[in-house]
Amino acid sequence: MATGPQEKVAAIIVAAGRGTRAGASDVPKQFRPVGGEIMLRRTLALFAGAPEVALVQTVIHADDDARYRTAANGFDLLPPVHGGATRQASVRAGLEALVAHAPDIVLIHDAARPFASAALVGRAIIAARQTGAAIPAIAVTDTIKRVDDSGHVGETLERGALRAVQTPQAFAFQSLLAAHRNAAAQGREDFTDDAALVEWAGIRVATFAGEPGNIKITSPEDFMRAEAMSMAQLGDVRTGNGIDVHAFGPGDHVIIAGIRIPHSQALTGHSDADVGLHALTDALLGALADGDIGSHFPPSDPQWRGASSDRFLAFAVERVAARGGRISHLDLTIVCETPKIGPHRDAMRASIARIAGIDIGRVAVKATTSERLGFTGRGEGIAAYASATVRLSWGET
Ligand code: MG
Numbered sequence: 001m002a003t004g005p006q007e008k009v010a011a012i013i014v015a016a017g018r019g020t021r022a023g024a025s026d027v028p029k030q031f032r033p034v035g036g037e038i039m040l041r042r043t044l045a046l047f048a049g050a051p052e053v054a055l056v057q058t059v060i061h062a063d064d065d066a067r068y069r070t071a072a073n074g075f076d077l078l079p080p081v082h083g084g085a086t087r088q089a090s091v092r093a094g095l096e097a098l099v100a101h102a103p104d105i106v107l108i109h110d111a112a113r114p115f116a117s118a119a120l121v122g123r124a125i126i127a128a129r130q131t132g133a134a135i136p137a138i139a140v141t142d143t144i145k146r147v148d149d150s151g152h153v154g155e156t157l158e159r160g161a162l163r164a165v166q167t168p169q170a171f172a173f174q175s176l177l178a179a180h181r182n183a184a185a186q187g188r189e190d191f192t193d194d195a196a197l198v199e200w201a202g203i204r205v206a207t208f209a210g211e212p213g214n215i216k217i218t219s220p221e222d223f224m225r226a227e228a229m230s231m232a233q234l235g236d237v238r239t240g241n242g243i244d245v246h247a248f249g250p251g252d253h254v255i256i257a258g259i260r261i262p263h264s265q266a267l268t269g270h271s272d273a274d275v276g277l278h279a280l281t282d283a284l285l286g287a288l289a290d291g292d293i294g295s296h297f298p299p300s301d302p303q304w305r306g307a308s309s310d311r312f313l314a315f316a317v318e319r320v321a322a323r324g325g326r327i328s329h330l331d332l333t334i335v336c337e338t339p340k341i342g343p344h345r346d347a348m349r350a351s352i353a354r355i356a357g358i359d360i361g362r363v364a365v366k367a368t369t370s371e372r373l374g375f376t377g378r379g380e381g382i383a384a385y386a387s388a389t390v391r392l393s394w395g396e397t
Helices: 039-048 062-072 087-101 118-131 173-185 194-200 220-233 275-288 310-322 342-356
Strands: 009-015 053-060 105-110 133-139 145-147 153-156 163-165 169-172 206-209 236-249 253-256 259-262 326-335 363-368 381-392
Touching: 009 039, 009 087, 039 053, 039 062, 039 105, 039 118, 053 062, 053 087, 087 105, 087 173, 105 118, 105 173, 118 133, 118 169, 118 206, 133 194, 169 173, 169 194, 173 194, 236 275, 253 381, 259 342, 275 310, 275 326, 275 342, 275 381, 310 326, 310 342, 326 342, 342 363
Parallel strands: 009 053, 009 105, 133 206, 326 363
Antiparallel strands: 105 169, 133 163, 133 169, 145 153, 236 381, 253 259, 326 381
8 A cells, every 4th residue: 555644644542332331321431431521532632632623423322412512522523323233333434424535544443442542543544654553552561362162171381472452543544445445245254353344354454562551341341440540640630729809899789709709899900800710710720830920910911901800710721731731629618708608609610610610529618718808818818729620640740
């Protein structure tokens, strides 16, 4: 086959399985969370973010259209197609959907392997360019025995020649398409992976280095291991704090943590003077060591005058996401004599949780007076103190 970086690479993500072996839930495993994120979404993020992959075609079950929309939200992907009764039929549906796009290389990947790395995807593409058909393989460390129907050992296999194979499997598009069409025409629907199908078609299949961490998540034990792996990936826990103060001025309400509270005075200053969201924004930026609210949104810039402060917090939340991080917790303390914060506490928590895209259980809002001491005690303004806990991947600087 031709070689060169101009080749168009497509990926088919096989996500049509009904597999619920992984637990009692009736949600198929690829739509269940791993480390707080839908498994399929993790897999899609890898391929949608791979610069060499031009087209991502997901194959889903017709019952999963709504689940898919949630999992794929925000990614630039081809519209999903519905799969067939077998994995093989599902891959074929994905291949037929790609015909119109004429890719040169196609990667076939199982949604249930969300821990494949970008490096593995890169190796798959190079191997397909060089060989036309290649699969990731890892050495087998357990001794493998053939066992008969009665559970007795029949044979000990020579371990040195054995490999466990994974996905993404990578092929010249036209040869995999032809092999799938021929197999279907001959009534063969029993191939469990694409390599077996092209072997049947008489094509030699090469191997390249797989990854021990590229596990296929099937059983409840796999889910537990996956949780541990995702937490280890995001094991770099960072905390930041933020402080903000705004003075009272004329007005009839204040806005704190996005909640409008009727009051005999208003807060003055930058934007809508939401001390709560400003402190939280700085806490998140602090956890990222990424400047402060003033460096990203200069008070001298007239476009922020009167602006709703949820955009500042949303900006910081996006900066966390862009680093591949997660917000574990946000904690906000408001210091003032008036207005009373307690009646608005849960509304504030819900507001912050919505902007941050996290569960309300990860958001604390507390209030205190300063016993009539200092500027808050004299009723000259409101102060807010926030802390943010963020998990980043090891390897971040
Ligand atoms: Mg401020």
